[in-house]
Amino acid sequence: MPRFWRLLLISLIIVLVLYGIYFTLGRPVIPLPTIPYKVFPGQPLHAIVTSDGADQLRLTLNTSGVVEVTSADQSVVALNYTPDTFENTLDLGERLLVAQKTVQGDGDVPESSPFLRKLINWVIAYYYHVIRFRLSVLVTALP
């Protein structure tokens, strides 16, 4: 067997074994490094971040279906989504956007791309069902 195919097969087996382990462990959420984001006084977000005295706000996206905003370890709001409810939200948002353009008589009503919609839904469903990540953005208010 050529070396290329052998390497490919071995890689495939390793990937399958690793995913098998990940799957049998219950597909735990893989945490990614936190992204820091600083806001300066005067910016609209600054008032919100500083309102509880902690001067920090954390936005967490858990691709298993949770978006959460926390402030000083206190949950502010959480959104629980599934690929279906996400698709419904996209659908509603698109219809409202088109309706707004139509009512305002802008003329340039944006046309939706079915391929793009499907691609977004596939990506959401993939990270919801197959591999799950946790991505956090830590917003810090500068004095």
Add this chain to the structure above:
Amino acid sequence: MNKTPTFIKLLLAVILVLGIVMVQQPPMATAEIAKQEVPTNLVHIDITYDPGTKSYSMGGFSAEELRQVGAPQFQDEIWQVLSMLDNVTLMIKDDMIDIMTDDQHLLSLAWDGPSREILYSLLNAYIELGDVDMERAEAWLDKADIQITLRKSKELSNPLQIELATLVQVKVATNGELSVEGFPTGMSLTPETMALIEAAKVENLKLCWNKGVIDLQVNGQALPQATLYQGGLSVIDKAFGLSLGDLTPIFGSSFGAGLVIGEADPVTGECMP
């Protein structure tokens, strides 16, 4: 030549093992959720009053908070009556209405289907109560657990307890006029908002609030479930200067509304968790 089949065999074996592992469903609790009985509309309101200062607290809201939202003030005649009593309790539960004064049973009334029909007939004589409204009244009162307690006390009243299974039916007419359970509110949506709703083809909404958890359906399609935390809401309150006050009674309640735009069919279903 001999090694190639070994690799393929190995690959097939791994795929087979992983396939079996992945196809196997985790043991799930298959016990059926016990079917609840017909959902009850529960409303418990505690009112404390102080005839000395002629102020009252209701459902956990202080007199000052009630004044801010424009709650009506009692007339002197009512204060005179209240000052003679220590407490009054009205209870509507199952098929009975009970009224207690100063811990003594004052009266009991039958509150079964036939007696409610008599009440509707009496109301019919004074106001035009159509068939549909009677249906709605039955939807609200057939399984009701209502308790209103008036207590002579200076302390803050107990938090409001509302758990409504029946959806509040809200209708927006084609001209934007808003009615609740068939009663016009005098409020209406602007023509621009109506045009936007019509262009977006939004026909109905179902909104359920259950102790901070919000479920919303638009045209029967569910949107992501939102959870508002009472402690966290104070962050938003401070940030935007909303002066929301104590929201404990709201966060202890559950209720829902079905909103219909134009001539679409009423929203059905309930808001039970």
